[in-house]
Amino acid sequence: xxxxxxxxxxxxxxxxxxxxxxxxxxxxxxxxxxxxxxxxxxxxxxxxxxxxxxxxxxxxxxxxxxxxxxxxxxxxxxxxxxxxxxxxxxxxxxxxxxxxxxxxxxxxxxxxxxxxxxxxxxxxxxxxxxxxxxxxxxxxxxxxxxxxxxxxxxxxxxxxxxxxxxxxxxxxxxxxxxxxxxxxxxxxxxxxxxxxxxxxxxxxxxxxxxxxxxxxxxxxxxxxxxxxxxxxxxxxxxxxxxxxxxxxxxxxxxxxxxxxxxxxxxxxxxxxxxxxxxxxxxxxxxxxxxxxxxxxxxxxxxxxxxxxxxxxxxxxxxxxxxxxxxx
Amino acid sequence: xxxxxxxxxxxxxxxxxxxxxxxxxxxxxxxxxxxxxxxxxxxxxxxxxxxxxxxxxxxxxxxxxxxxxxxxxxxxxxxxxxxxxxxxxxxxxxxxxxxxxxxxxxxxxxxxxxxxxxxxxxxxxxxxxxxxxxxxxxxxxxxxxxxxxxxxxxxxxxxxxxxxxxxxxxxxxxxxxxxxxxxxxxxxxxxxxxxxxxxxxxxxxxxxxxxxxxxxxxxxxxxxxxxxxxxxxxxxxxxxxxxx
Ligand SMILES: [Fe+2]
Ligand SMILES: [Fe+2]
Ligand SMILES: [Fe+2]
Numbered sequence: 001x002x003x004x005x006x007x008x009x010x011x012x013x014x015x016x017x018x019x020x021x022x023x024x025x026x027x028x029x030x031x032x033x034x035x036x037x038x039x040x041x042x043x044x045x046x047x048x049x050x051x052x053x054x055x056x057x058x059x060x061x062x063x064x065x066x067x068x069x070x071x072x073x074x075x076x077x078x079x080x081x082x083x084x085x086x087x088x089x090x091x092x093x094x095x096x097x098x099x100x101x102x103x104x105x106x107x108x109x110x111x112x113x114x115x116x117x118x119x120x121x122x123x124x125x126x127x128x129x130x131x132x133x134x135x136x137x138x139x140x141x142x143x144x145x146x147x148x149x150x151x152x153x154x155x156x157x158x159x160x161x162x163x164x165x166x167x168x169x170x171x172x173x174x175x176x177x178x179x180x181x182x183x184x185x186x187x188x189x190x191x192x193x194x195x196x197x198x199x200x201x202x203x204x205x206x207x208x209x210x211x212x213x214x215x216x217x218x219x220x221x222x223x224x225x226x227x228x229x230x231x232x233x234x235x236x237x238x239x240x241x242x243x244x245x246x247x248x249x250x251x252x253x254x255x256x257x258x259x260x261x262x263x264x265x266x267x268x269x270x271x272x273x274x275x276x277x278x279x280x281x282x283x284x285x286x287x288x289x290x291x292x293x294x295x296x297x298x299x300x301x302x303x304x305x306x307x308x309x310x311x312x313x314x315x316x317x318x319x320x321x322x323x324x325x326x327x
Numbered sequence: 328x329x330x331x332x333x334x335x336x337x338x339x340x341x342x343x344x345x346x347x348x349x350x351x352x353x354x355x356x357x358x359x360x361x362x363x364x365x366x367x368x369x370x371x372x373x374x375x376x377x378x379x380x381x382x383x384x385x386x387x388x389x390x391x392x393x394x395x396x397x398x399x400x401x402x403x404x405x406x407x408x409x410x411x412x413x414x415x416x417x418x419x420x421x422x423x424x425x426x427x428x429x430x431x432x433x434x435x436x437x438x439x440x441x442x443x444x445x446x447x448x449x450x451x452x453x454x455x456x457x458x459x460x461x462x463x464x465x466x467x468x469x470x471x472x473x474x475x476x477x478x479x480x481x482x483x484x485x486x487x488x489x490x491x492x493x494x495x496x497x498x499x500x501x502x503x504x505x506x507x508x509x510x511x512x513x514x515x516x517x518x519x520x521x522x523x524x525x526x527x528x529x530x531x532x533x534x535x536x537x538x539x540x541x542x543x544x545x546x547x548x549x550x551x552x553x554x555x556x557x558x559x560x561x562x563x564x565x566x567x568x569x570x571x
Contacts, residue, residue, distance in 0.1 A: 062361065066353035070346065073562040073571045074393045075376050078349075079369055085352055086365040093358055106358075131562055131571075181571075189569050297354065305356025307481070308417050311474025318473060 015040050027228050032158035035101040043227055047157050048102050049118075050229065055095035056113045056120035058088045060294050064128045065137060073131060077181070081134060084174055091167045098159040114299050116286065123206050125288025132185055132192075132199035138178015140200075140207040140245065146171050147241045148211065151231035179248060186252040193253075200249065201257045208272060209280045211238035217277075239269055246270040330443070331386040332405070333502040335395065336544060338378035339406035342396055343552070344427060345371030346559060347414055356417055363463055367424065370456040374449055381445040397563035401553045407543040409492035411552040418481040421467040422489055425525065428460035430496045433517035437509035446507055465525045472529025479530070486531055494539035 015023075023040055026033065033039055062085050069085065072078035096106045112118035123141055128134065149171060152164040185196040212218060212234040224230040232240075242261075249256050260273025283291070348368035355361040379392035410427060414420045435457060438450035471478040497512045526533050542548065563571075 059358070062353035069349050069352055070558050071562050073397070073566070073569070075342075075372060075379075075396055077571055079372050079376070082349055082352065082365050082369055082372070086362055086369075089353075089358060089361045089365075093362070096358075184571060188571075189566065191566060192569060301354040301356070304354075305417070307475065307477050308356035308471070311471050311478030314478075315470040315474040 024226070027156050027226070030228075031156075032161065033156050034158045042223070043229075044102050046224060046227070046229060047160065048099055048104050051095055051099040051102070051160055052104070052109045052112070053119050053121070055092050055099060055109065056118055057124065058092035058095060059113070060120045060124045060298065061141075062088050062092075063294055063297055064124055064126070065134060067128045068131060068134050071131070072134075080177060084138070084177065087170045087174070091170070094163040094166065098163045101159045110302065114295065114302060116295060119284070121210060122280070122283040122288055122291075123210050124294060125283050125286075125291040126202070126206055127290045129202070130195050130199060132182070132195040133203065135178050135181035135185060135196065136199035136203040138174050139182050139248070140178075140203050141210070142171050142174040142178060143245060144207050144210045144241050146175055147237050147244075151237075154228075154231060156228040182252055182254075186254060196252070197254050200254050204257050205276065205279075206283075208238060208242065209275060211235070211241065213277070213280070214275075239271075242272055243269045329385075330502055330507050331382040333500050333508055334378050334382035334385070334446075336405040336500065337508070338375045338382060338395070339404050340410050340427070341371045341375035341378065343404070343406045343555070344410035344423075345369075345375060346555060347410065347412075348420070348424070350414055351420065360417075364420075367456075367460050367463070370453070370460070374453050374456075377445065377449045381443070381449075393563065397560045398567075401548055401556050402546045404548065404552060404556065405544055405546065406552075407492070407495040408540055408549055409489065409495065409543075411543070411549060411555065412489060412492065413551050415488075416481055416485075417467070418471050418478065419485040419488060421464045421471070422482070422485040424460055424464035425468055426489060426493050426496070426522070428457045428464060429521040429525075430514055430518045431457045432461055432521070433514045434509055434511070437513070441508065442506035443508075461521065465521075468525055468531075469529045472526075472531045482529065482531060486534060487537070490534045491537045491540045495541045495543060498541065498544060500544070 019038070020040060023038070023043070033043075065081060065085050065088075069078065069081050072081050096109060099109060100106060109118065113120065123144075128137070146168060149164050149168050153161055153168060155161040155164065182196055182199075185192040215221060215233045215235045218234055221230060221233055225233070246256060246261065258273045262271050263269075264271050282288070286292070345368045348364050348371070351360070351364045352368075353361060355364055375396070376392050379395045383390040383392065383395060409423060412419070412423055432454065435450040435454040438446055439454065441447045441450060468482065472482040473479070496518070497515050499511050502508060523533055563569075
């Protein structure tokens with residue numbers, strides 16, 4: 001689904017000052033950097049890590065929503081959810097392709113995900129407990145993803161920017177669909193309303209945390225901003241998200257679980273209360289409620305599928321050999 | 328048998344198989360299959376929805392697609408046993424898909440001349456979709472049958488497990504051949520030709536004598552369908568009358 005404020009990126013570079021300056025000039029002139037262009041190693045590494053994390057997030061993100069495909073309460077919702085989860089898989093595929101233009105393979109990236117070396121958005125380490133979670137994820141998680149990703153459509157790296165344009169269109173469809181799902185619950189029976197409120201209670205703070213640490217705590221932002229990989233700071237994006245989302249919750253008749261939420265008349269922005277960063281770091285470090293389950297599910301799928309992938313390769317080899325023999 | 332019942336049989340086949348495919352979502356052997364299987368599942372569920380809606384209209388008791396899908400139990404479901412077989416492994420899933428699609432392709436071709444407008448519309452869309460299902464599943468049956476030793480063994484095992492369920496595809500109800508829906512028995516030649524062609528490329532033996540399993544059309548299902556429906560229907564049944 002989405003990209004989080006980058007975790008653990010190392011963007012140091014060792015190139016000559018002239019080279020770096022020439023590169024920065026291209027960036028400042030808003031030129032797009034393409035795969036074969038010279039680029040600082042730090043730029044390449046930062047992008048590999050960011051695009052990889054984003055791709056892994058799309059793939060792991062299929063699991064929490066996939067958890068409800070077989071129980072969707074109507075055929076219309078079942079088809080919509082299946083299509084949504086499939087879209088996320090498609091996003092993963094474009095993003096792996098974009099990362100591959102920087103000299104890594106999908107297989108390497110997958111191995112890093114399975115070994116725990118590569119991160120993915122920690123929002124997916126929370127469980128989907130009720131059907132309303134499907135609405136909350138579409139509305140809030142895809143909503144937060146859009147806030148992060150719209151600026152990435154102007155990212156200085158061409159293949160990433162182009163992938164984001166396509167992805168953003170689908171994410172905004174997901175967001176509307178999720179909100180519409182929440183609406184039908186909010187207008188439904190008492191039990192459905194309670195389900196919707198409970199989902200908002202559980203998904204609100206993790207969604208707010210999706211934008212990453214406060215700007216004052218975020219070490220890698222400055223270089224990413226200078227390289228125009230990132231266009232807005234974590235706090236700016238978080239602020240935009242909250243300001244867009246609070247009126248939507250009010251319209252649904254649901255309350256946001258933040259007693260300190262206040263409207264700033266001067267800035268015309270909604271401002272949130274204190275965020276529990278201990279929880280954020282706990283989940284980032286792999287101690288989220290279902291972190292181990294998520295990685296295990298990916299490992300199981302990968303390991304169980306090994307014989308299929310091997311067979312496909314063996315068959316392709318056989319075909320090639322037969323074709324050569326026939327020629 | 329009246330037309331609404333015949334449409335229900337067809338709708339149940341599609342929903343049950345679509346649901347089975349959807350169980351793979353997020354757990355496929357490779358990302359490409361995590362896109363391809365939901366794609367086929369969406370086709371099947373889409374077809375099921377149109378058929379349920381039409382069955383409900385013709386029945387005239389005001390039952391919607393969701394009433395028919397979510398509020399009938401395993402003794403009322405009328406799908407053939409083939410489509411409810413569990414996914415087991417990827418070889419079984421692809422072979423099951425191929426057996427079914429190789430039947431539905433000529434069936435929908437014939438249904439393009441249906442006397443029922445809705446059936447004609449469904450057929451027009453489905454005929455293209457199942458052609459893709461045959462291609463996709465057929466390619467996998469060939470790759471796995473003629474891949475590694477392990478994949479060939481698994482494929483052969485899938486044939487032994489699933490072939491006995493194919494005879495039920497061709498069992499006629501009483502409404503077939505009357506104009507709204509084609510004869511099922513008449514599809515046998517086309518089905519066998521498609522299957523034998525793919526089996527030859529997959530280096531699989533065509534099983535001549537395997538006892539045939541039947542019962543789905545009369546509600547005599549295997550043990551697994553009840554579990555599938557229990558899961559599928561749990562939320563809808565916990566909130567009867569709710570709108571989602
Ligand atoms: Fe995303
Ligand atoms: Fe996505
Ligand atoms: Fe999405």
